[in-house]
Amino acid sequence: FFARPWVFIRGVPAMKFLPPEGPPEVAFAGRSNVGKSSLINGIVGQKGLARTSNTPGRTQELNYFVPDGYSGEGADLPPIAIVDMPGYGYAKAPKEQVDAWTKLVFDYLRGRATLKRVFVLIDSRHGIKKNDLEVMSLLDKAAVSYQIVLTKADKISALALPKLEAATRELIRKRPAAYPTIISTSSEKGFGMDDIQAEIANFA
Ligand code: GDP
Numbered sequence: 731f732f733a734r735p736w737v738f739i740r741g742v743p744a745m746k747f748l749p750p751e752g753p754p755e756v757a758f759a760g761r762s763n764v765g766k767s768s769l770i771n772g773i774v775g776q777k778g779l780a781r782t783s784n785t786p787g788r789t790q791e792l793n794y795f796v797p798d799g800y801s802g803e804g805a806d807l808p809p810i811a812i813v814d815m816p817g818y819g820y821a822k823a824p825k826e827q828v829d830a831w832t833k834l835v836f837d838y839l840r841g842r843a844t845l846k847r848v849f850v851l852i853d854s855r856h857g858i859k860k861n862d863l864e865v866m867s868l869l870d871k872a873a874v875s876y877q878i879v880l881t882k883a884d885k886i887s888a889l890a891l892p893k894l895e896a897a898t899r900e901l902i903r904k905r906p907a908a909y910p911t912i913i914s915t916s917s918e919k920g921f922g923m924d925d926i927q928a929e930i931a932n933f934a
Contacts, residue, residue, distance in 0.1 A: 731797040731809055731934065732927050736774040739802075739811075741791035745837045749794065751844045752802070754933040755811045757792075759835075759865060760851030762817035765881035768917035769851065770795070770814055773926055780814050790816045790830055792838060809934040813845075819861040835865075840872045846933040847909070848876040849926065854883045854894060854914070858901055870907045877909040878902060879926065884916040 742748050760766045770780040779795060792815055796808035815838075816831055823831075839845070848869055852858055858866075858878075869876045878898055883891055895912050902908040913929070915922030 732774060732931075734797040734799060736776055736779055736795050736812070737798045738779065739794045739796055741793050742834075742838075743791045744834060745841070748792075748838070748842075751842070752807045753796070753809060753811050753844065754846045755813050755842065755844050756846055756930050756933060757813040757815050757838075757848045758851060759815040759848055760817060760881070761819035761853070761859065761861060764817065764851045764853050765917055766814065766817060766851050769879070769881060769915060769923075769926075770812060772915075772917040772920065772923045773930075774812070790827065790834070792816070792834070810930060812930075815848075818865065819859065836868065839868060839874050845874055847929070848874055849879045849913075849929075850876050851879050851881050852898070854880045854886045854891070857894065858898065866902070866905060866908065870905055873907055875907055875909055877929065878912045879922070880912060880914045882916060882918070883914040883922070884919045 740749060758766050758770055767780040771777055780793065792813050795812040795814065800806050800808040815835060818831060850862065850865060852862060866876065880894065886894065891914060895914060898912050899910065913922055913925045915926065
């Protein structure tokens with residue numbers, strides 16, 4: 731299904747707009763500007779699918795993407811859905827927006843039985859920040875499996891990358907819902923996409 735075109739099916743601003751539970755879902759979360767849109771576009775091999783927003787922290791919706799060619803009627807469901815979660819941690823975001831984000835994301839993560847894994851994206855240059863830890867704690871509490879993906883790995887040296895991977899592995903070692911394997915990626919150079927595709931394919 732990664733060879734198929736993918737399509738955007740809906741933006742979900744609040745829980746009541748969620749599609750009925752259907753195919754298994756994998757979600758992508760990360761701080762604003764972490765490279766989430768670029769990564770999703772790289773994984774599906776489609777430049778314009780997830781929109782790289784100029785205004786960080788603006789998109790407050792869960793965006794649903796599925797491979798094309800399934801009607802969604804009856805048994806003709808797509809094998810998997812990708813959910814692009816709104817970015818967090820934008821310093822200038824007004825409090826109401828942060829609260830709305832928190833509510834939507836908490837509700838979604840707690841209540842979605844078909845959610846199989848959340849990829850938590852971490853910028854290789856910055857490492858895990860306070861908001862990332864908060865999201866990870868939430869995932870641990872909700873017992874939703876999550877996996878760390880290092881983005882923009884082309885931005886750090888070939889020597890620094892294995893050190894960062896080891897340090898990150900140590901940081902998540904005792905977290906109950908964290909998947910132990912860390913994936914390093916660069917949308918710019920095109921590496922790591924196949925590792926994420928392989929993980930996603932496990933759930934389809
Ligand atoms: P989002 O806000 O998390 O969706 O992030 P975007 O995908 O819009 O990317 C934010 C910025 O980081 C853009 O300027 C991208 O060009 C840049 N970027 C994204 N991925 C990479 C990468 O793998 N390597 C480098 N060097 N820059 C990247």
